[in-house]
Amino acid sequence: MIMRGGTSRGPFLRMSDLPSSQEAQAKILLSLMGSGHSLQIDGIGGGDPLTSKVAIVERSSDPEADVDYLFAQVDVLNHHVDFNPNCGNMLSAVGPYAIETGLVEPQEGTTLVRVRNLNTQRLIECHVPTPGRQVSYEGDTSISGVPGSSAGIMLGFLNVIGTKTGALLPTGQACDMIEGVAVSCLDAATPIVMLDAADLGLRGDEEPAELNDNRNALERLEIIRREAGRRMGLGDVSQGVLPKPVLLSAPRDSGSTLCTRYFVPHRCHKAIAVTGAIALASAVSVPGTIAHRIALDNKRISSGKLLAQVKLEHPSGYIDIDVEHRNNDFCDITRVSLIRTARKIMSGSIFYSLPATPRLDLLT
Incomplete structure (x- = not known):
């Protein structure tokens, strides 16, 4: 499924459809996105870091989460895939995707989707509009950087301090x-x-x-x-x-x-x-x-x-x-909240090839 999440866009994949090795995953993602060319002409990337992103989602084994979300930043020009950072914009579409694919049962009115981000091991609460128990993408919420308006999705980030370094001020100083x-x-x-x-x-x-x-x-x-x-x-x-x-x-x-x-x-x-x-x-x-x-x-x-x-x-x-x-x-800091929007663009099959690949730098 290709979705826009906030001001980013990219394919959303099931973890169960990919090999377990991140190196093998990276090779597939590079092919899917068409990396190695400025336009990513041989894939679905948009030739920009904001449209060369991938969300990998699966049902979570964590009792505090409904789904796991692994984000991958795929380099446009180079054969690099970075599984290190999180992307909050792509996260905006994780809740709708989880409901659309049956990973989460929709509720009447609004559905809470609890997401564990595997890049940071942090929890995010996504409040997705589901009138009539269906995901609604239409609404009057506008966000800067995206034309038109859509249904607002409230994101609540929990335990945000020290996601990668373990400290709010990793050097021990404010300046x-x-x-x-x-x-x-x-x-x-x-x-x-x-x-x-x-x-x-x-x-x-x-x-x-x-x-x-x-x-x-x-x-x-x-x-x-x-x-x-x-x-x-x-x-x-x-x-x-x-x-x-x-x-x-x-x-x-x-x-x-x-x-x-x-x-x-x-x-x-x-x-x-x-x-x-x-x-x-x-x-x-x-x-x-x-x-x-x-x-x-x-x-x-x-x-x-x-x-x-x-x-x-x-x-x-x-x-x-x-x-x-x-x-x-x-x-x-107990919680940081903001409103984003998302849209489902297409759902279907995507094809990739694995020819002789230049040296792959996988970042984990």
Whole structure:
């Protein structure tokens, strides 16, 4: 089944239809998506990281979950498949897919689908509209980066802190200096490294194409990202996509918290990743982080206060996130929620081939 989840798109497959080895899975996914060509002309990828994603779903053995979800980021040009990160946008369609394929029994009105993400071993609650016990894709919810409107799907992310590093602040500090630039390394839903855009000589509201053409800024950003990954305990991240770098600046809209430019990691995202948005929304309330400092300087947050509702600007518009803290503790995040949409595009058979394959770099 091919589905749009949030601002991403890709095939949704059953784990039971794939070989057990991730290396064997990766070879199939590379063929399915047509990787190795800029247009992915021999597969169903769209020639962009946002449309070269795969969701693998199966009934869960965990009593707290209904289904397991494994995300795979398939490189467009290279023979790389990264099973390391989660994708919250593709996750938006996991609930509908689970119901459509009979993995979860639909309820009247709204169906709760409990998802265990295998990339992070975290639980997410997906509230899927099911009037008449059928998945509804039509509605009046609009999200930036997607044309038209669809039925809203509420996602609730549980236990988001330290998904890859085990700590909210993996370096032990809210702010570090790397290559003479102040950065904040934080892990909530996904590891990110935050920078003030001005420290790279940028405004922070540039269009993605302009940033992608700025080779000097991209090279400097990559040097910082690799060192940040090492300090966060992620090792050599030169062949991986984590941590994700994020440029921050003062918001342009009076109702927003921050202006963001999120990288994936070598190209600027045309919107923002859900997991990245969760990390930033969590960071705003952490004293000393770049996110907190910019929000504080622009009076979007008061000193000593936790921000429960965060609105982030990105190249395609805005994303709203609700953050729930326990006992007024910025380190004790109980749930992060947001609304996404999804759509079923097609259901059928897809064919792949396994010719003599160049050296495969499988990232786990």
